[in-house]
Amino acid sequence: MITTVTRRVAVALLALTLSACANVSSSPPATPTAPVTPAAAYRLLDDLCEQLDHNWSIRLAGVPPKFKAFEPLPAGKDHRRCHAGTVTTDQQTVILVTVHTRVDRSEPLDIGLPKSARLLDNVGDRGWILFGKPISRPNELLGGEITSRQDQLTVVKGPAMVSVTIMIHASSVPEESAAEAVLTAYAQRSLELMAGGQ
Structure with missing residues (x-):
């Protein structure tokens, strides 16, 4: 009698165990999620340009940049803008980097899409890059030519925008691929710093 009851309990436990294993094996594996920076964590930085890496312009011009941060207007407290300007002693090479940032938590940021701009999918949530047309003219002081070009990249990530x-005004300007790499690095690093990165 006891043996029969014990056998029945053992069979019932085995059935429950097999059922539980079947349920576990049929459940889809959990998908790891990347950490998301909270919207409130993004902040504007007054010294952003000073924290960015400008080694490329130092290699090109041979001198370090000078920085300027612009005071936000009363109506633009959610904006910041700064410059990193490099000018050689002979004034034949001029590089001006402008970084415009914004944090707006009230509504999705609209960055538009200028004509001739190319969409980006490798930085931020969405963005675009626009290469200017190189303009060359004779160099009256040193001979040869001086070429000027202006390129822009704008991206959005959550409530943060970086443009x-x-x-560049020099005897030659970088290829578009090199300019895109520099612009992308600036934008990515700006977003990291705005999110509290070091």
Whole structure:
């Protein structure tokens, strides 16, 4: 009698165990999610340009940049803008990097899409890049030619917007691929710093 009851209990426990295993194996594996920066964590930085890496312009011009931060207007407290300007002693190479940032938590940021701009999918949530047309003219002081070009990249990530413009005035300007790499690095690093990165 006891043996029969014990056998029945053992069979019932085995059935429950097999059923539980079947349920576990049929459940889809959990998908890891990337950490998301809370909207409230993004902030504007007055010294953003000073924290960015400008080694590329130092290599090109041979001198470090000088920085300027613009005071936000009363109506633009959610904006910041700064410059990193490099000018050689002979004034034949001029590089101006402008970084415009914004944090707006009230509504999705609209960055539009200028004519001839190309959409980006490798930085931020959405963005675009626009290369200017190189303009060359004779160099009256040193001979040869001086070429100028202005390129811009704008991206949005959550409530944060970063727009970077590079203007170069020199005997030659970087290829578009090199300019895109620099603009992308500026934008990515700006977003990291705005999110509290070091």
